[in-house]
Amino acid sequence: MVIGAGPAGENVVDRAVRGGLSAAIVESELAGGECSYWACIPSKALLRPVELHAAAERVPGLSVGRIDAAAVLARRDEAVSNYDDGGQAKWIASVPATLVRGKARLDGPKRVAVGDRVLVARHAVVLGTGTGALIPDVPGLAEAKPWTNREATGVKSVPRRLVVLGGGVVACEMGQALHALGATETTLLVRGGSLLPRNEPFAGEAVEKALRESGIDVRLRADVTRVERPVEGGPVTVHLGDGSTVEADEILVATGRTPNTTGIGLPSVGLPEGKYVEVDDSLRAKDVPEGWLYVVGDANGRNLLTHMGKYQARVCGDVIVARARGDKEDDGPWSSLRAGADGRGAPQVVFTDPQVAAAGLTAAQARERGHTIRVVEYELPSVSGAYLRADGPGKASAVVDEDRRVLLGVTFVGSEVAELLHAGTVAVTAEVPLERLWHAVPSYPTVSEVWLRLLEAYGL
Amino acid sequence: MVIGAGPAGENVVDRAVRGGLSAAIVESELAGGECSYWACIPSKALLRPVELHAAAERVPGLSVGRIDAAAVLARRDEAVSNYDDGGQAKWIASVPATLVRGKARLDGPKRVAVGDRVLVARHAVVLGTGTGALIPDVPGLAEAKPWTNREATGVKSVPRRLVVLGGGVVACEMGQALHALGATETTLLVRGGSLLPRNEPFAGEAVEKALRESGIDVRLRADVTRVERPVEGGPVTVHLGDGSTVEADEILVATGRTPNTTGIGLPSVGLPEGKYVEVDDSLRAKDVPEGWLYVVGDANGRNLLTHMGKYQARVCGDVIVARARGDKEDDGPWSSLRAGADGRGAPQVVFTDPQVAAAGLTAAQARERGHTIRVVEYELPSVSGAYLRADGPGKASAVVDEDRRVLLGVTFVGSEVAELLHAGTVAVTAEVPLERLWHAVPSYPTVSEVWLRLLEAYGL
Known part of the structure; x- marks a missing residue:
């Protein structure tokens, strides 16, 4: 039983059903969740023409007129399927899983009440209720x-x-x-x-x-x-x-943001309302006995990012399946039953122009955690690929763990740096040694050549 | 002594001088080489506005007129510094190294003749003479x-x-x-x-x-x-x-292409003309005794790509320094004195629209080498990030080594996929296990999310 059909909840259902379990998912608004209708998707649909307009203005030979706001808003409407979740409902049915429409509340262990019905989960209940906007306590606001x-x-x-x-x-x-x-x-x-x-x-x-x-x-x-x-x-x-x-x-x-954990019956299982629900690396709520309650996505407060919620969901779904089967729980550092990446600093892209793309720890965070680090930086306009793309100003930095010679974090700021990030996410998360990274030659003339410059700046 | 001031030759000089040696570099055309004036740089300067024009036409809300070819050609002229290598000459002087203008030819072991002068190298001679266009033997062509x-x-x-x-x-x-x-x-x-x-x-x-x-x-x-x-x-x-x-x-x-190895005195050291000069992983010419002759870049025929030439040059420069110092030559697989990445399949981007970005081996190449593989594919338009960028059609594929559970190759085809490649280059070159890649979560909604889809398609 999953409460909340956002990206995290949907991914739990997907993994659980693939693993042979049956699943129901309860949603009181639109299946697809905040990200699909009111966050990632529409915001990027609005930002893309703005970014492209700026890019076209920077390169000689193109002439772009003004942005047609009405056309942009129409594309946003398309991107959010005109706020119709029929496609998502269809996807849930195809999993196959049961979509229950209504407001769910916990009603004691493994019990979920939706309106007059009480549904009892066989194996697990998963909360994926997300967060809402926090309105600060300012008079009149x-x-x-x-x-x-x-x-x-x-x-x-x-x-x-x-x-x-x-x-x-x-x-x-x-x-x-x-x-x-x-x-x-x-x-x-x-x-x-x-x-x-x-x-x-x-x-x-x-x-x-x-x-x-x-x-x-x-x-x-x-x-x-x-x-x-x-x-x-x-x-x-x-x-x-x-x-x-x-x-x-x-x-x-x-x-x-503020967690959507009020009015969903948490007190019926001994948990407080209005707080993030703390979970372990298998996404199990720490303070609930017998381990039937899981929390994925924003509501656990680990990383308020769609992709990390989905990551947790994959782990959570697989964990529920493994426990239902009585499989051994592998607890090695790279086990797929452990959301270990949550702790390394999640990757994130800010889709402004310039974009900000970062993974892992900032220098300050790394120092706080006691790492001995060195920071290297390089200006993006000095990279041929950035010049050829007619990019605006930008900069890359990397935080090196001096003891282990791996990267703890990377940050790219500049025009359309979003896709430069995943190499950093791989290097940081998988702890690829610098000595190996040195042989991963960026293709010329891409902007990714900045990877070479960062390693050279480090002294390789 | 380096013959040929292209990107490879220049990088040898840079590394050698950093290592405490002195260096001279001979160039008969423009310092900076083929890539800077007649290949990578001008071609990408011509292609960028074309690609951006197509991208702007795909996203609703922007109106772009026709491409102003004269403005594009003017930017190309800027990109090639109007075919003036003053900036490159200045850079060589700043290394510091000596730029010798003229046509060089080998004149026996460690001897390089330029016009009437004969220069004798203390440690090594490096050929970085590149390739020229091959004109096929067609009547009248x-x-x-x-x-x-x-x-x-x-x-x-x-x-x-x-x-x-x-x-x-x-x-x-x-x-x-x-x-x-x-x-x-x-x-x-x-x-x-x-x-x-x-x-x-x-x-x-x-x-x-x-x-x-x-x-x-x-x-x-x-x-x-x-x-x-x-x-x-x-x-x-x-x-x-x-x-x-x-x-x-x-x-x-x-x-x-055809190697520029004719008329540079190779017979004076026992090598044939007009062929690629075979080298070992330290870039030393295999058939020259006493190991004083090195070949970097296109002229050795290993990988006819600027970035791989530069990679070889870094290795070569470091090797020459290590040998001059009498340092131990580390021969571990990740040694910086070994151009090991040459053999794994070089990364390359084709800057057409759609772009083609690939690293490592294709499925056919992997099978030829005897690997047991599985190929997974995913259509890019099914990735939210590609939809939001208003990208055209595209596809990604990965070749998995079933025995070792690492990636042998990746290919991305689609709108502006160039910067997606480096994650693949890192994964392939550094042999990052699939189990670790699974925890490297692509940021949502980037096009890099295709990495997740590929791993899911594999069954993770």
Whole structure:
């Protein structure tokens, strides 16, 4: 029994059924989840034309007119299947698994109530309920009916004046997309001193520079004290600690996430509500006896990223099958029954222009964990491939574990660096020794040649 | 003493000088070599706007006009520094190393004659003389003064009618680029039954389909019997075995390469002229006693690719330094003094649209070498990231060594797949076990997610 038909929940079902079990999955909204309708998919559909427009403007010989926002929004609608989950429901049926529509709540061990029905799981219950947007406790903010990632990615009419609270991925991505699509007056109010604070500092700096150069007003260390929207649908005024105000047509809140673990019956199995549910590397809830409850994806708080949720789901599905069969649980470091990659620093791409693509640990995180490290860096415009693509500015860095001579982390910032990342994810996750990486020759003239430059910079 | 200041020769000098030796490098044309002025660099400068134009046309919301060929040619001129090697000469001086201008020839062991001077190497002589275009022995062809990669990449005025002999990388890349830049009537005459025969068959098929759809006339199994160009600068007529003819304004020959090993004094050290010089994994010429002669890059025939030439050059430079110092020569499989990656199948990107990016062995090559393999494939349009980028058709395949559970080869064909390759190069070259690759989670929604799909298709 899986609660929540997002990408994580769906992958559990897929693996469990492949392993010979039967599965049901309960969803109260759209099968496919947050990612498919209100996050990854629509945001990237909005960002791609913006990025391509910038790329075409950089290379001599092409002339691109203005972006046709209506066409972009229409493509977004296509990308989210017009918010119709028929295709997903069909996929679930094809697994085959049972899709139960409704709001599920735990009702004691292995029991899931949906409306009047109580379903009892034979082997396991898996929570994949995800997270929702966190609305910070600022006077007047909730009353102002702010946009979250849902309204921003689902935009029908782009506001001329937009104010964004936040400086993380959603704030940067949606601030840039909406600005390019018509929000000519866009302001980012960032509480901290930098954008994208979980990445290497140069990442946030590069994105900040790009946002500013495009005309977005980025205000760091902004102390939002109060929000006013006297007339519903009318302009919104944000008051800052320094006495200044920002007026806009819409306000987007992108200040973090909160787990969807309230109202799903967690107290019936002895767990608190409204918190991330802690799990072990087999995705089993730590504080539930007899090990029948698993949590995958955002709701366990390990890595709030679709691909890591799906990774956990594959592990979780396989674990449930192995336990149902009474198979030996392999606990070696590379076992497929262990979500070991969760701890190494998940790969992530921020689809702004410039993009930020990083895997593993930042230098600061590596030092915090006590590693002896050396950091090497290289400017992307010095790579022939980046020049030939007519890329904008960019930089790559690698964090080397000096004791073991493996990479602990890599970061790429620049035009369309997304696909450069997987080589880093492989090198970091699989702990490929530098001596072997030295023989993995990047093809010339790709941008990936920066891999050679990083190793040369290290002294190989 | 290095003969030939192409990318390979320059890298030998760089490594040797870093290691404490002094170096001179002789060049009779432009320092920087074929790649910088007449191959990789200008061809990619011509192809990038074509590729970007196609990408922009595929994504709704952008409108791109026609490609401005003059602007593209101007950017090509910038990319090749207007065929001025001042920047390269400066770089060589900064190493520091001595650039000797002139035609070099070996004059017995360790002796290099340049004009009237004879230079004697203390430690080693390195040949990096590269290859030139091979003009096949077709009656009338040489007399017709055909274009090679040099004239094609250096094009000043794009002919309206172009005929290309060949179906390899240069033929496909330059055929596509020149067609898009104004050669509306372009014909590819291919002797074999497919394009890009060294790649997986689906690669050549995809490129063939794209070329045909763009209006290029691709003729496979074309038997060119005779070429006529009665008036210099006038039209050229190609006669085929079936009695048909193709008339064009220019003819481009792209049927292979021939080593630049004639007229450089090889007989003075007992080696034949006009052949690739065989070397061992330390890049030492096999048939020269006392081991003072090395050959890097195209001239040794191992892998006719800039990046592999540079790789050999790094190994060669380090080997010369190690031997000069009397250091122990490490011969472990991952030693930096061994060009071991040469044998595993070099990575290569064909910068057509669709691109072809491959590393390691094809399925056919792996079977020939006696490996027990399984091939897995996945269509790129089924990957969310490819849909969101609005990519065209594409496919990925992986060749798995069933005995060792490592990858022997990967191939990606599709829109801008170049940067997907390095993950494959790392996995293949460093022999990363599938069990570890399974934990290297591709970031969602990148095109690299195809890595997950390939492993799932394998059964992980």
